[in-house]
Amino acid sequence: MNKQADNNPSAAVLVIGDEILSGRTPDANINTIARFLAERGIDLKEARIVPDEEDEIVAALNALKEKYDYVFTTGGIGPTHDDITADAVAKAFGVPIDHHPEALRILRAYFRELGREETDARLRMARIPEGAALIANPVSKAPGFAIGNVFVLAGVPQVMRAMLHELAPMLKGGRPAKSVSIEALIPEGDLGVPLGDIAARHPGVSIGSYPFYEKAPDGSDRFGAHIVLRGRDEKALRDAEREVRALIERLQRRGSAPPATWE
Amino acid sequence: MNKQADNNPSAAVLVIGDEILSGRTPDANINTIARFLAERGIDLKEARIVPDEEDEIVAALNALKEKYDYVFTTGGIGPTHDDITADAVAKAFGVPIDHHPEALRILRAYFRELGREETDARLRMARIPEGAALIANPVSKAPGFAIGNVFVLAGVPQVMRAMLHELAPMLKGGRPAKSVSIEALIPEGDLGVPLGDIAARHPGVSIGSYPFYEKAPDGSDRFGAHIVLRGRDEKALRDAEREVRALIERLQRRGSAPPATWE
Numbered sequence: 001m002n003k004q005a006d007n008n009p010s011a012a013v014l015v016i017g018d019e020i021l022s023g024r025t026p027d028a029n030i031n032t033i034a035r036f037l038a039e040r041g042i043d044l045k046e047a048r049i050v051p052d053e054e055d056e057i058v059a060a061l062n063a064l065k066e067k068y069d070y071v072f073t074t075g076g077i078g079p080t081h082d083d084i085t086a087d088a089v090a091k092a093f094g095v096p097i098d099h100h101p102e103a104l105r106i107l108r109a110y111f112r113e114l115g116r117e118e119t120d121a122r123l124r125m126a127r128i129p130e131g132a133a134l135i136a137n138p139v140s141k142a143p144g145f146a147i148g149n150v151f152v153l154a155g156v157p158q159v160m161r162a163m164l165h166e167l168a169p170m171l172k173g174g175r176p177a178k179s180v181s182i183e184a185l186i187p188e189g190d191l192g193v194p195l196g197d198i199a200a201r202h203p204g205v206s207i208g209s210y211p212f213y214e215k216a217p218d219g220s221d222r223f224g225a226h227i228v229l230r231g232r233d234e235k236a237l238r239d240a241e242r243e244v245r246a247l248i249e250r251l252q253r254r255g256s257a258p259p260a261t262w263e
Numbered sequence: 264m265n266k267q268a269d270n271n272p273s274a275a276v277l278v279i280g281d282e283i284l285s286g287r288t289p290d291a292n293i294n295t296i297a298r299f300l301a302e303r304g305i306d307l308k309e310a311r312i313v314p315d316e317e318d319e320i321v322a323a324l325n326a327l328k329e330k331y332d333y334v335f336t337t338g339g340i341g342p343t344h345d346d347i348t349a350d351a352v353a354k355a356f357g358v359p360i361d362h363h364p365e366a367l368r369i370l371r372a373y374f375r376e377l378g379r380e381e382t383d384a385r386l387r388m389a390r391i392p393e394g395a396a397l398i399a400n401p402v403s404k405a406p407g408f409a410i411g412n413v414f415v416l417a418g419v420p421q422v423m424r425a426m427l428h429e430l431a432p433m434l435k436g437g438r439p440a441k442s443v444s445i446e447a448l449i450p451e452g453d454l455g456v457p458l459g460d461i462a463a464r465h466p467g468v469s470i471g472s473y474p475f476y477e478k479a480p481d482g483s484d485r486f487g488a489h490i491v492l493r494g495r496d497e498k499a500l501r502d503a504e505r506e507v508r509a510l511i512e513r514l515q516r517r518g519s520a521p522p523a524t525w526e
Contacts, residue, residue, distance in 0.1 A: 018471055021307045022442075023297030024491065025473070027290075030312070034286030044284045046319070049293070049310040052471070056309070079452045080472040080488075081459030111452075121455020156474060179285075189342045192384020196344030208281055208315070209343040210288070211419060225343075228287060 008174030008232075009069040011037055013047040014060050016075040016085050017155055020049050028157045029074045036164050041174030041232075042070065052076060057088035065092070065150050070171065075155030077144065079121040086145075089152055090129035100128035103143050110141040136166045146170060177206075177230045180241050184248045185224040187211075194247050195227065202240040205231035271437030271495075272332040274300055276310040277323050279338040279348050280418055283312050291420045292337045299427050304437030304495075305333065315339060320351035328355070328413050333434065338418030340407065342384040349408075352415055353392035363391035366406050373404040399429045409433060440469075442493040443504050447511045451488045457510050458490065465503040468494035 013033050019025040030047050037044045045068060050056045057076075064071045076085030090097035103126035111118055125142035128134065135144035135151065137159055144153045144163045151170075153163045184191060188211050199207040208228045216222045227244055231237040276296050282288040293310050300307045308331060313319045320339075327334045339348030353360035366389035374381055388405035391397065398407035398414065400422055407416045407426045414433075416426045447454060451474050462470040471491045479485045490507055494500040 018469065019473055019491065020293075021297060021310070022440075022493065023294055023299075023301045023307070024442075024444075026294040030283075031286055031289040034284060036286075038286045044286070045314060047284065047312040051308060078472070078474060079455040081455070081462050082471050116450070116452065119452055119456055121459070122452035124455065125452075156476075158476070177285075179287075181287075187379070189379065189382055189385035189388075192342040192344070192387065193382055196384070199344050206281065208345050209341070210282055211341060213419075213421070228282065230281075230285065 009042045009172060010045045010067075011042050011070040011072065012045060012064040012068045014057075014064055014071060014073045015047065015049040015155075016052060016057055016073055016088075017049070018052045018082070020075075021051055029153075029155070029160050032157065032161060033072055033074075033164065036168075039176055040168075040171060041176040042171065043174070052082050052084060054084055054088050054091065057085065058092045061089065061092040061150065065148060069149060071150045072153060073150065074153050074160055077125065077142065077152060077154055079119075079125050079142075083124070085152060086127050086129060089132075089147060089150060093129060093131075093147055093150075095130040095147075097127055097129045099123060099126045100132075100134065100145075103128055103134060106134075106141055106143065133170075135163050138162050138166070175232045177232050178234060178237055179228060179230040180237065182227045182229075182241070182244055182248065183224060184227055184251075185222070186248060186251050187223065188225045190251055191225060191227070191247070195244070198240060198243045198247065201243075202231075202236060204233050204236045205229050205240040207240065207244070272305045272435060273308045273330075274305050274333040274335065275308060275327040275331045277320075277327055277334060277336045278310065278312040278418075279315060279320055279336055279351075280312070281315045281345070283338075284314055292416075292418070292423050295420065295424060296335055296337075296427065299431075302439055303431070303434060304439040305434065306437070315345050315347060317347055317351045317354065320348065321355045324352065324355040324413065328411060332412060334413045335416060336413065337416050337423055340388065340405070340415060340417055342382075342388050342405075346387070348415060349390050349392060352395075352410060352413060356392060356394075356410055356413075358393040358410075360390050360392045362386060362389045363395075363397065363408075366391055366397060369397075369404055369406065396433075398426050401425050401429070438495045440493045440495050441497060441500055442491060443500065445490045445492075445504070445507055445511065446487060447490055447514075448485070448487040449511060449514050450486065453514055454488060454490070454510070458507070461503060461506045461510065464506075465494075465499060467496050467499045468492050468503040470503065470507070 020027045034044050050060050076083045128145050132145040132147035137143050139159045139162045153160050210226045214222050283290045297307045313323050339346045391408050395408040395410035400406050402422045402425045416423050473489045477485050
């Protein structure tokens with residue numbers, strides 16, 4: 001449904017990792033990929049985190065690769081027994097998996113350089129589903145890969161970021177949305193109704209309201225909302241922005257005490 | 264499938280928010296909920312992030328509430344037009360939604376206290392699906408709610424955390440897994456095969472390997488892996504731990520230069 005829902009390509013992220021679900025490690029990759037895609041006019045429509053279990057990975061991959069133009073997976077492509085992503089991807093695509101000659105060459109050269117033993121575990125990282133294209137890993141060499149509309153990336157954030165950079169030329173981007181963020185020192189509850197009216201009058205502009213609470217430099221409390229407008233049509237965006245700024249001004253003139261909470 | 268897959272209850276998190284998918288805001292709630300559940304012996308099996316679109320929220324809710332014992336949603340319960348979670352939850356459960364008398368009472372008392380106007384937007388926060396139980400919000404009053412096996416929480420992290428604390432007595436916990444994390448200054452590629460053998464011999468213990476790279480206090484590079492063992496059976500965990508420690512010692516004795524990379 002999201003495929004072709006507008007002119008921009010759509011995407012999903014699939015994070016594979018027990019360590020994220022157990023709470024041991026906070027995910028650091030979804031936000032990086034979200035910003036990378038936003039810059040390129042690719043709409044991230046969904047993200048999922050699943051455990052290191054083949055059935056779960058295959059089911060999520062099948063759902064996401066069908067629904068979205070691109071799927072980016074992170075995690076589970078290292079040398080240990082819990083790294084099962086490549087096998088799950090092969091299974092989802094119904095293709096065999098074996099040691100990839102170019103991946104073997106890259107890894108063997110690297111192991112020689114480091115004086116590392118060629119363990120079966122290390123060579124596991126050269127196992128790539130048939131028909132996949134390698135994604136270079138300038139950090140630690142073991143490559144990611146692309147197959148169909150799925151990009152399989154490392155979980156270690158430094159490596160993941162380097163791989164994103166490498167695969168960028170493989171993506172067809174869209175028109176990046178422009179966005180404006182306006183800080184309103186007004187409680188969301190006062191903004192709600194008139195802001196909804198503005199949103200209804202500008203269907204091409206997405207308007208979000210995000211309450212905040214912070215300590216000001218002088219130690220006092222600051223409450224309010226960030227109103228974020230996003231859209232691809234510059235003129236529509238500016239029109240909506242003008243209305244939101246006028247609304248905020250009107251509400252602030254109306255006075256009342258500065259907001260003391262964020263509802 | 265995960266329902267009753269072992270004796271611990273299972274759970275999923277559903278984050279609702281365009282601002283997370285656009286990359287504007289990194290999610291801060293999944294990790295908090297993951298740790299909260301882990302402490303209580305509830306296994307977090309999946310997390311999803313979906314946009315502020317009713318169809319997407321309803322579809323994800325239906326999939327997750329069917330599959331897991333508990334579902335925790337965050338986001339989309341504020342006073343603005345983009346806050347559509349309560350309506351989506353009502354739709355997923357096929358029940359009507361209206362202003363909840365107790366929620367209205369709480370909000371009105373709070374607005375009076377603050378000298379706030381009773382806007383329709385503010386009163387929107389009292390709209391609760393029929394049959395739901397309120398979850399108190401000690402921070403900013405507008406309540407979350409529980410319906411069936413779904414807990415609907417705020418997106419603002421401070422409020423979300425307070426609501427988790429409030430709803431804790433409503434959950435049936437399980438046996439929390441115990442875990443041990445062992446730092447190995449050994450590249451993962453050397454650990455891979457023997458570690459996989461240990462994992463295969465201890466099916467009741469989940470063994471994960473997480474490579475790290477960091478600067479030591481003296482400025483030198485430190486590479487290796489954290490081996491994390493998790494399990495509910497203390498004796499099985501200790502047996503596996505002993506084998507992992509022996510393996511690490513053996514590999515470190517075998518010498519070789521300290522690891523220079525993490526593959």
